[in-house]
Amino acid sequence: MDRGELAAFLRSRRERITPADVGLPAGPRRRTPGLRREEVAQLAFVSTEYYTRLEQARGPRPSREVLAGLARALRLSDAESDHLHHLAGTPPGLPTGPSRQVRPSILDLLRRLPQAAAIALSATYEIIAWNDLAAALMEDFSALPWRDRNVLRRAFLEPYPQGRRLYGLSDADGFARVSVQHLRAVAARYPGDPEVAGLVDELVTGSEEFARLWASHEVGARPDLRKTFRHPLVGPITVNCDVLDIADRDQRVVIYTADPGSSSEEALRLLSVIGTQRLDVPG
Structure with missing residues (x-):
């Protein structure tokens, strides 16, 4: 598991998504580029503390279920999802949920x-x-x-x-x-x-x-x-x-x-x- 690269990749994918992309209001005081950490955590069905530790390169190895949730929450392409799994030291397996990525x-x-x-x-x-x-x-x-x-x-x-x-x-x-x-x-x-x-x-x-x-x-x-x-x-x-x-x-x-x-x-x-x-x- 490459914790540093995993943290950087998660942060880069989070910052490119707007709240509107996932049906969330932007709010007048939003200073964070893209989504907030707690928003990604909510969409991925994990705790904010757990997701924060992943972005800070301090988290344990995520399970396949957690990685699938993060891939959905961050709207990752198939190639990006595979990359996420490899960074986490967990080679990608069969998809656990329906894909939203259109060819x-x-x-x-x-x-x-x-x-x-x-x-x-x-x-x-x-x-x-x-x-x-x-x-x-x-x-x-x-x-x-x-x-x-x-x-x-x-x-x-x-x-x-x-x-x-x-x-x-x-x-x-x-x-x-x-x-x-x-x-x-x-x-x-x-x-x-x-x-x-x-x-x-x-x-x-x-x-x-x-x-x-x-x-x-x-x-x-x-x-x-x-x-x-x-x-x-x-x-x-x-x-x-x-x-x-x-x-x-x-x-x-x-x-x-x-x-x-x-x-x-x-x-x-x-x-x-x-x-x-x-x-x-x-x-």
Whole structure:
């Protein structure tokens, strides 16, 4: 274990992350570059004292679980996570939790689909990348903290604006059932991950519907591959839903396309011009 290099690496990664990146308020008196030590500790599920000792090159060798928590909290890439493990004297093993890191080639793919709305989802239904048309069709994800980009929290814990569950999705109730079954499989793949367990506990406690679906122990449902969004500005938009599995990261790319020549295709074209501006708000 190289305590000095480990301390320097942790400090450099902490200082590059803004509070907004992890859904925390910046506050008027923040003098520390990036996150505070106690914030990293909280996100990594370790004590502040323990994390401080690591940054001061005084800590004991971290376990794989602690290293996985630090990698998530500091938003490390796969290469950075491997480097962290080697500095700690613990060669990287299989991932203990879902990855949020999106490959550059996938980000480029999303940008190359100007006539399709496309999002990338983590294993726990967090929207981790999107293109401009997806933001116009659903919402401006860049304006949300990362916690609020989780589709499961949106489906089960938040009120429905204007009675529109999940952006007015036609099969919102069916999607809810499928997503719960998918999350149960994810929980089985990552049994030691505190973030997955915390999400499940939050949903079971906060939603009777989720608790009922979770208690059914069902897995393996197939999603509806054709959906209709009820958009507040351009009305209903019916799209085909195709899913690409990114197996090595346990992620999915969801692509929404309208039939050629349809009114929904025209609506998507209009949304590509409107973008995320709200024409229904006076001002």
